[in-house]
Amino acid sequence: MDLADRYRALVDGALLVVESAEDAYKLGGVDRFLKPWVRGRLDLLGGLIHSCDTARQLAEDTRAVARAAADYSDLREQLFSDAHHTRPEPPWRIVGQKTMAIRAQSGVLFRQPTFVLRRLDNGANVPGGATWDFTVISKPSDPADEGTSFVVxxxxxxxxxxxxxxxxxxxxxxxxxxxxxxxxxxxxxxxxFLTGIYDPDRHRKQASDGGLSD
Known part of the structure; x- marks a missing residue:
């Protein structure tokens, strides 16, 4: 087995770690974000072998593959625990290179939404701006719940x-x-800088003005 085949076997092993975590920690509506993301990440890392020229680069690249799978497994366990266990208020969980964050609120006592914030582009399509997506999943345990999404x-x-x-x-x-x-x-x-937070009376003013914008 040559190096390319061994590297491919490593990526396949990483995918096994990913799939095992997905079977163990079901995340319902969040999976439509996480599953494509992690597979895209592994595909990207799997292609690094073609530009790997030194032993140090190989060490870095193989470590990145192994870490991506392990981090994903840890993330799923954390999110599952956030949603299903009694514990202190869960934080936002960061995904990858800070381009996505997820907050799964506890549903032990009553159902609460899960929030997903992710960057959709690198700012190239809108000069001076980047497009993000903010999704609120009202029934997090339901894989069919696609949530309510807002462009940011x-x-x-x-x-x-x-x-x-x-x-x-x-x-x-x-x-x-x-x-x-x-x-x-x-x-x-x-x-x-969110205008509605820094001006908490904004909507009250609009209501008293008959709904007119500022």
Missing amino acids: MVSTSDNKGPVPVQVSKELETERAWYQQLQYGFYALGITP
Whole structure:
């Protein structure tokens, strides 16, 4: 077996770790985000063998494959425990290179939504901005629940302070979800500037003005 075949066997082994975690820790509606993501990650790492020229590069690349599978398995266990066990309030869980974050709230006493915040592009399609998706899954244990999704635009311009974030009026009116969006960005290392949070009376003003925009 040559090096390329051995590397392929490593990737196949990593996929076994992934599939075993998916069987052990069922995550319902979250899987439509996680399963494609981890397989895309393994496909990317599997292609590194073609540009591997030194023993050190090989060591780094094989370690990355093994770590990706192990981290994914750990992540699923954490999210499963967040949703199904009695414990302190669960945090946002970071996925990969800080391009996705998930918060699974405990459903032990009553059903609560799970939140998924993920970046959809690298900012190339919208000058000065990146497109994110914020999804609220009301029935997290149901694989068929695709959730309610909102498009979120995040400034990629140089900002010395909080990063401007633009969302729809529909999301702003869902105050608990809107607050979770802020927490999700903080977890990803982004300090967001969300108008509706910094102006908590905004919607009250609009209502008194007959629903007119500012």
